[in-house]
Amino acid sequence: MASMNDVARRAGVSIATVSRVLNNSSSVNEETRLKILKAIKELKYQPSRVAKRLRSKGGPGNLLGVLIPDIQNPFYVDVLRGIEDIAYKNNYVIIVCNFSQDEKKEAMYLDILESEAIDGLIAAPASEDDVRVKKMVQNGLPVVCVDRGLNGIDVDVVWVNNDAGAFAAVDYLAKAGYKRIGHIAGLPTIPSSRLREAGYRRALAENNLPFDPQWLVYGNSTYKSGVELAEKLLSLPTPPDALFTGNNLITLGALETIHKRKLHIPNDVAIIGFDDMNWSNSLNPPLTAVRQPAYEIGQRAGELLIQRIRDPKRAPIQMTLNSELMVRGSC
Amino acid sequence: MASMNDVARRAGVSIATVSRVLNNSSSVNEETRLKILKAIKELKYQPSRVAKRLRSKGGPGNLLGVLIPDIQNPFYVDVLRGIEDIAYKNNYVIIVCNFSQDEKKEAMYLDILESEAIDGLIAAPASEDDVRVKKMVQNGLPVVCVDRGLNGIDVDVVWVNNDAGAFAAVDYLAKAGYKRIGHIAGLPTIPSSRLREAGYRRALAENNLPFDPQWLVYGNSTYKSGVELAEKLLSLPTPPDALFTGNNLITLGALETIHKRKLHIPNDVAIIGFDDMNWSNSLNPPLTAVRQPAYEIGQRAGELLIQRIRDPKRAPIQMTLNSELMVRGSC
DNA sequence: CTGAAAGCGCTAACAG
């Protein structure tokens, strides 16, 4: 790896001049500029991002951190793609930190990101009281949250109207004539889970459907929780005739249980999921679902972050994107 | 962010000594060691990984690059999780570079990784003639390939026996009585695609089934290609009675087409996929598929890479893991 | 056992 020194020597100039042509920071004699460019090409010189980052603390190190709770969830993968596309276009690279819903792992990753001198962070915090992420924004690191906000702190957030999305889903179920609508929810510590549950309850109420506590069950938003909680609901003496599942993985798990029990969708039990998937049409019947624009969430978050890096004192923005009910065949 | 200097000053020692206790590099008086540890705690000192990386070129910067062709493919997500778990355990962080099958993007990422002074790279190269990845291993960077090897170069590779896996799948179909077995393949530029096709042809031959070129179609391994090529096959005057799909995304796409045409699986058309999914049981009927141990592939690759970083001249290993036919209900 | 000092590759004053 050629260094700036090598280039300078080869071009017969000082490293400062090389740095100047590299950054267009001040005008350089055209002739020497050409000489330097030539040397750069000949040596295949590539500036070291590490040295740059070390040197210009707070400057553009072109490194972003992304902190997500579960990379197995296709929703986050799509968010990631959105972030990545924006990052790529702006010459940023991202360090992906998947903490698998493990707060210890999250803490460790956050330490590392700090120590890597990232320019900014996009995070879906473990909870809205996440002390570690809070501290990072208090320390002045540009942060934007996705999917989940942070209590008592003003940060950029990009999310979806979870309450309204859930309401739309359950309302649709109610209007379609389902009377016993169950909900497999995620942990109430996660804001979006609570919001979705709220939408569920609200839709029940507005449609004069009774809320039966035995039809509302909580899990940790994994595939396994979907399998088991669907099992539990469907084993009830009076099981739900429709299921509203709180996220992607739960939906998939519930589907496994339904098929295993040889239940027909939607005749025996209907299902509607929060979170659409790119391949919802590959399911049989095709899944009706609340679609979050995951890729777009990622993009917006990426844009906001880069903005904030450039202008750290811009007022925080909460960007609420619209969810959309994708009606297909499962209810 | 406190620096080593701050710690040294607070403890009343030199930075060299601080560095020593941090790295256990040589013995330090127990008393001063304690003093330093105390100062570290008080200042919440965290070593800068950036500075460390800059300083000790070739030393442990604790940064790995991962280059994958398509993060939308669940297979790579699982590989990623495997890598990440191993990396995490060894105090490494990974930079994920998803090049979306775009060679220009791949080149750009490789430049960046080089410039980030990564300690090693795990890559699923665009092709087995991938010049850029080849160059990186020739330059002495520790590299391990997953899923795909590199022509004419000795590198660590972790993959699966693609030929045998495909053979098992198609052989199963043949033994089950299907006579017109079609194959939706990936691009032949990708080694694993060729190998899977070879297995397909071999199984046909060994079962005395005719090979009909119209039943073998190629696409770029995306969901869309699955949708369209399945459409094409099923529109044939004599369509296949079974489909062997070349990867995850193709399978999902083909499923969409099958359902859209209201075809019954397996009566109207059977399907068997290469690449299993964690939620194959959520499909209706559950999908029969060739399972690659994706997570394990990632783990092994991670381990091999860390080994190689520690011992750069260890002889390259080609690790072939076994695929497994998961028989479920789709054929 | 400990400190001084060089240097990794780069940027940003400061001179000239």
Add this chain to the structure above:
DNA sequence: CTGTTAGCGCTTTCAG
């Protein structure tokens, strides 16, 4: 327009 120099935070001789 260009060169010199200090220093980002750290590791690593080399002395002592």
